[in-house]
Amino acid sequence: MRYSLLLLIVGCFSCQPKHDLPTTINLNKNWQFKKVSDTVWHSATVPGNVFSDLLHNQLIEDPFIGNNEEKVQWVSEADWEYKTTFSLSEDLLEKKHFELNFDGLDTYASVYLNDSLILKANNAFRKWEVDVKPLIKLENELRLVFESTSKYEAQAKEKLSYELPEGERVFTRKAQFQYGWDWGPKLNTSGIWRPIKLVAWNEVYLKKENTYVVQKQLNDSLADLNISLEDYPSTEYSYEVYVNGNLNQSYERLPSDMTGLVSFQIKNPKLWWPHNLGEPYLYDIKVVVKDGRKILDSISVKKGLRTVELITEKDSIGESFYFKVNGVPVYAKGANYIPQHSFQNEVKHEDYEKLLNDVVDANMNMLRVWGGGIYEDDKFYDLCDEKGILVWQDFMFACAMYPGDTEFLDNVAKEAEQNLKRLRSHPSIALWCGNNESSEGWNRWGWQADRNEEEKEEIWNNYLKVFDSILPKTVNKFTDTPYWQTSPKYGRGNPLYKSEGDAHDWWIWHDGYPFEHLEENVPRFMSEFGFQSFPSYEVIQFINQKDSIDITSEGFKNHQKHSKGFQIIETYMQCDFPEPDSAEDYVYMSQLLQAYGITKGIEAQRRAKPYTMGSLYWQLNDCWPAVSWSSIDYFGNWKALHYKAKRSFEDVLVSSKVENDILKTWIVNDKLDEITGQLTLKLMNFSGEIIWSNEEQISVEPLSSEVKFQLDLKKLDFNKDETILVSTFNDESSLFYFVKPKDLKLQQAEIQQKITKTNDGFAVELLSSTLQKDVFLSSGSKGHFSDNFFDLLPNQIIIVQFHTEAQTFDDLQIKTFNTFIR
Structure with missing residues (x-):
């Protein structure tokens, strides 16, 4: 009898469900x-x-x-x-x-x-x-x-006795760019x-946004952590914490002083780093809630252990603006990111994967998620975590002043709380910024004109309610990430834009200043500057739905959303480049023009390190097929800017400039270690003859930018329009021209080519007897060239990989800038 009873008890116990999961x-x-x-x-x-x-x-x-x-x-x-x-x-x-x-x-x-x-x-x-x-x-x-939306916007507008800049969109909390922008269509979804x-x-449902791993202490020997559970179930349950699949800590029940907090430690922790400074290491942390042996729920989060600080300190020049990650000053290199499609559902996982791989491939370590788009999908931030890309995250307010009624403010407060809680666990997020250019617009764009003092005071106070109260308080409550009220801190009409905070420099493009302006006016952190170019032939053919390249059709013109865009490109091209005859050549030249100007700015900003500690150009990508400021077009093709920015963003950069007939060569080192090696400089004519050369052994401090060589050009006799400076430091090289592209006396010669099949495409071997500038390779086959818009030195072989699924490759087209020199 006792034996049968024991079997019955054991049988019933074994039949109990092992979980009661949601x-x-x-x-x-x-x-x-x-x-x-x-x-x-x-x-x-x-x-x-x-x-x-x-x-x-x-x-x-x-x-x-x-x-x-x-x-x-x-x-x-x-x-x-x-x-x-x-x-x-x-x-x-x-x-x-x-x-x-x-x-x-x-x-x-x-x-x-x-x-x-x-x-x-x-x-x-x-x-x-x-x-x-x-x-x-x-x-x-x-x-x-x-x-x-127009129905509700009209009702909200009626409640105000004045007009708010800019339009009805300010009343609706949705993606602002859908109302039309100077690079995107009006498609209000x-x-x-x-x-x-x-x-x-039944009993327990753990929500990811309510589960937050908090760093109490972090050093080389110990990470002291809490898991904060807002959906804290009960003191009667038991809790287990797993780190990378291994049981780390367990509690039969939580102590009364740990209500909603599960504590654990990681010894000798690995830190998360931006990819150019170290490994973006992520821990897999899992918490399990049990009732006896029964699992009620569990949740897993990825956690990158790191510290991030925004350093804004007064100094002899003004006020600094830079990021420290794990105590190390980081030079931010990257671009501004907009939604990848006007219709977000059309953006697939592989689109995120490809674009963010392109970011890493171009040596970028930061993206600014612009405030007129969306708080991105989780997969975007997951991939930034995995790939070591820092994220400057704007709240979704851009280029406008917003209402301040109680209903609107309550809505904004809930929006901010939800998105902060959803995204706060991502180590990639380095900053939350209140808005894009709203303060600058109020102070510089004429928005205050013809308003009485009472009206102006009310609009500005409503601005402060959102950006100086609700948002910073919510950021401080739910995260340990820095907050910045508005980007830029000062508009370009204020001379302080160069000495304090972050800057948007639109003297080029909008105000027509020459590209050289960027070399003489570097701010503390450049968070926006840019220039337009045409997209790839493929995009133009798609817009027009025909094979020929037509940039005069009414349909194509509709894809230029800046009212003076074509005219501005033309004006700048006449200044620095020869004007081509055909539409196909004009597209090519527009991309060279964009890359020429923006990389001039990137390198000037990097040379100014540590005065300048960030260079983010406008913009990375497109939301539709367009003429725009992007470096990657709608179909994912790299423009000349993306290829050339990759070179200008190298962790070790050799960069030269002439000042008062003195040639100066900088070595910029973004690495954590000192670098020693040989710096070789050669003045070479376009046929490859060496006019002058110099070699010397140098060392470069970590995280530095230093002039490592100077040369008085008055002591040399050479033709600047027929000469190039080739500078090499260890494996890094750069080319420097002494005159504008249109003034170069380039020679004409054939480019010899040899194509061989590889595992994932083809290798293209190129050779020329003369310098070939801005060599552009193209094909009708879908694929990606490992390098493009490059300069081919005389009598030196370059091998470019064409990554493609195509099995044949017999339509290689080669365009070179040399053919435009007459």
Whole structure:
């Protein structure tokens, strides 16, 4: 009898469930949509948006082609309805809690579950969570109605006795660039732009945004950490912490003084570094909640152990602006990032992977996520963590003044809290910045004109409520990341823009200053400067839907959103470059022009280190096929700027400049170690004859920029328009020209080529008897050249890899700047 009872007890114990985990159902199937006033439903994709759904159903023409953008403006003015059905099992219905999670609704949405109104959403940047236990059934219908933003914007505008700059977009919390920008179309989306999930649970449901690993102490020997659990279940449960899959700490129950905090330690911790300074090491940390042997829930987070500081200290010149990571001053090299597509659902994981690989390949260690776009998808920040890319993160406010009523401010506060909690665990995020250019606009762009003092005071006070109160307080509450109120600190109309804070230098482009201006006016941190160029032939052919390169069609002109863009490119080209005859050559020359000016600025800023500690150009990428400031076009093709910025962003840079007939050569070292080696300088004519040379052994301090050689050019007799300086330090080389590109007396010669098959494409071997400047390789096959727009020295072989899936390669086209010298 006792034996049978024992067997019964053991049997019952072994039959107990080993877990009672939450169940998550992604509601991404069976969606339909229609215009509210229509009766016919069409298939829809979730996550998605109404433009993509209309396009996929062939109900509109592609707005990225020709002038089609103009034909689809009615879409943004209409109201749209989405619906789906989903079934649940009877077992699942027994769960105690049911919550619908809406990760992103764009924007003014009424949500109905089984014909009951459960939510009125009004912010595309917020997540919405609704308890639906009382309404959930075996068979369910979920329906959402999206109303045009213009209706709500008109109502908000009516409440004010004055006009706010810039337009109606300021009243709606959604991506501001969708209302049109000088590099992007006016395509104001609506729809379910991020996932919808139904979560069911009994006792415990741990949410990722409410689980935060806090660094209490970090040094070489110990990382003392807490896991903060806002969804803290109970003191009666047990907790286990795993680090990289190994049990690190366990608690049968948490002590009363640790409510909501699970403490653990990592000995001899590995630090997370930007990729050019070390390994961006990530720990996999997992916390498990149990009731006895039963697992109730668990959650895993990636954690990079690092410290980050924004150093703004008064000095003899003004005030510094730079980042310290793990106590090391970091020179920031990179670009400004905008959304990769006007329709976010069209951006796939492989698009993030490719673009961020291109960032690392170009020796960039920072991206600025610009404030007129979106708080990016989790995968963007995950990849920045993995690849060691620092992120300057703007809050989503750009080039405008915003309202200050209680409803708007409450909405902003919740938006900020949610996004800070979602993103705070990412070691890549080095800064939260309040806005892009709103302060500069107020102080310099004429926004105060014709306003009375009371009006100006109210608008500015509303600005301060958001950017000097709500946002910094929320950042300080939920993260240990620095906050910066506005970018730039001073506009270019204020002379302090060069000596304090970060700067946006648009004297070039907008004000027509020559590129040399960038060499004489370096700020403490350049967070924006740029110049436009045409995209690749492929993009132009797509816009026009024909094989020839036509840059005069009305459809193509619609893809230049700056009112004077074509004229400005033309003016600068006439100053520095020969003007080409054909459209194809004009595209090539525009890219050289952009690269020439921006790399002139990059190298001047890097030479000025440590006075200047950052160089971020505008802009990295495009959201549609366009003539723009990007260095990578809409199809992911590298423009000349991206190739040349890669060289200018090398960790060890050799850079020269002539000042008062004195040739000066700097070595810039961004590495943590001292470097020794041989610096070789040669003056060479375009046929390869050496006019003068010098060699010497030098050492370069870590994290430094120093003039390592000077030469009085008056002591040498040479023709500046026929000579190049070749500078080599160890494996790093640079070429320096003494005159503008259009004034060079380049020679004409054939470029010999040899192509061989490789495992992932082809190797292209090139040789010429004379200097060939800005050699551009192209092909009809889809692929990527490892180098392009490069200078081929006389009688020296260069081998370029063409990475492609094509099995044949018989259409290599070679263009060289030499052919434009007449």
